[in-house]
Amino acid sequence: MIAAMTSWSAPTLTAGEGVDATVVVPGSKSETNRALVLAALSDGPSVITGGLSSRDADLMRAALAQLGTDIGEVDGAWHVTPPTRFTVPTEPIDCGLAGTVMRFVPAIAVLNGGRTSFVGDPHASVRPMGPLLSALRQLGAGTDADALPFTQDASGGLSGRRVEIDSSTSSQYVSALLLAGARYPDGIEVAHVPTAPGADVPSRPHIDMTVTMLRRHGVTVTTPDPNTWQVSPGPIVAADEQVEPDLTSASVFLAAAAIAGGTVRVPGWPEQTTQGGAAIVEVLTRMGADCTLEGVDGGGHGTLRVTGNPPLVGPGEVNLQASSELTPVVAALAALAEGTTTITGVAHIRGHETDRLAALAAELGAVGAEVSETPDGLHIVGRGPGALRGAPMKAYADHRLAHTAALVGLAVPGVELDDIACTSKTIADFPGMWDELVGSGRG
Structure with a gap:
């Protein structure tokens, strides 16, 4: 595990440094x-x-x-x-x-x-x-x-x-x-x-x-x-379990391809799943990325390949009620896109690890994004990464907020996160995996 409250400078890729990585995502x-x-x-x-x-x-x-x-x-x-x-x-x-x-x-x-x-x-x-x-x-x-x-x-x-x-x-x-x-x-x-x-x-x-x-x-x-x-x-019958990859955790790596260009592949992606994180495929497609599930095996698992085609396009309204854990990633994408995004159906995430709506509005606002809270979500007016500026961002002890900062920092130099350690909640070594991803774009 990472030591508590570790500050972190988010690495940035310049235009043309598209990623090319296969990311093995931890279990759900x-x-x-x-x-x-x-x-x-x-x-x-x-x-x-x-x-x-x-x-x-x-x-x-x-x-x-x-x-x-x-x-x-x-x-x-x-x-x-x-x-x-x-x-x-x-x-x-x-x-x-x-x-x-x-x-x-x-x-x-x-x-x-x-x-x-x-x-x-x-x-x-x-x-x-x-x-x-x-x-x-x-x-x-x-x-x-x-x-x-x-x-x-x-x-x-x-x-x-x-x-x-x-x-x-x-x-x-x-x-x-x-x-x-x-x-x-x-x-x-x-x-x-x-x-x-x-x-x-x-x-x-x-x-x-x-x-x-x-x-x-x-x-x-x-x-x-x-x-x-x-x-x-009655009895709960003992049965062995094979855990699927965490599709919500995968979303931050897939989003990196959409932001920077290039391709990210996630093996073990289920063709059918009850994980809400699978909705990231539709969101990325609407924002301009190409998403393809390849090589599906007899167990219904394949490799999801996402290839980015920047600039990102604001998708309009996105209802995330069934997949609200994706909100921090989608909000980061929206802040970097060109056009508007309205995230709806997620009023309840005010009671997650932190008040995620207030935190996203504050931290994306700190880097210059135009973000406003709505009764059940966020309204974001995107003007592309050139309209944003590097600034300190806070994680609020929330792993998903740290993912937001990592994605913004991928396209905006100078993003400083106060606490990368909180990412150990779901990914034991997120900074190491992120460095490998960014390194794939730098050759």
Whole structure:
């Protein structure tokens, strides 16, 4: 891992220095942590291959170990043996700034029949947790707060089946309850009941991923309507998992080709996927890049090749509700493009690692981009990289904001990021991988 709060000068490519690189992207953070949770909840040992090595995954493995799960590593694969009964940790579980840890693990810990405390990074206390903890209270678990840090008490056991929550701030509440629901005495029924009429659940592909993975483990999941999910009680069958590459993490490298010109190839790209990050292909195509999936094998995986044709073209309206993690990359592309971009459907990312909309508006504004917040996104007027200037940019301890600065700095000299270390959340050595990418354009 990179040392905390490491400042970084973003490397720049001059006109004509197009990239030419093949980037092997680490495993999907979303799939990795779901695979770990399901392995810990299963009825026997299993093996996870291709799992992401990052701070978020390390935090998840440590949290599950505190609950009694044994996770060993052999030749890069994780061998997971679930406990006969989940234990009560003697120390608080550290969630860091990981949404999957702070939301998935409490839904598991209620199965230990005791008191479990959770803590996190300083920024973690502002990440929304209330709807999940409300659901656990509806099932009989007590909690002493609605945000980190908190302690939950499951000593009274669980009862009931249906919970009603407002999931408009995160799909992870739904996924957390579905992942553990088969182990609850009566299973679970999760109903999204929005406080604001019409407020939808964001990032639905992440729920689709949860449901798909549960079914691979023999769990019965039904969806009687778009806002209700039902999980039948019963065993979660142990099954080995192969984790896909993280398509959202791949997006920053693919975007580099669109900005600088040249070609970036990402092997292992799935022809069909529940990852929201796959939407980057449509965005890049609309902005002028050529995207082709080549050499698809019998397992439905090939190499995605993106070739840039600068200058970038503002795509107009881009709805990222189902793939909101792409917002920082798309915002960087929009600031460097010629024309307007309006990103919609992402109001909920104000509650991510930081208020991403405010942070993007501030940091892109610092380099001279014309950016304004809207109720559910951003409006960006792009005038090309020549209209921007080098300046300090802040990451807000958010790996995706660091990716924004890297992309802007690729075309604008003088971008100085205050914290590149936060990229270890999803990519163990992002600076090294980025240097190799930029180096490919310099010959």
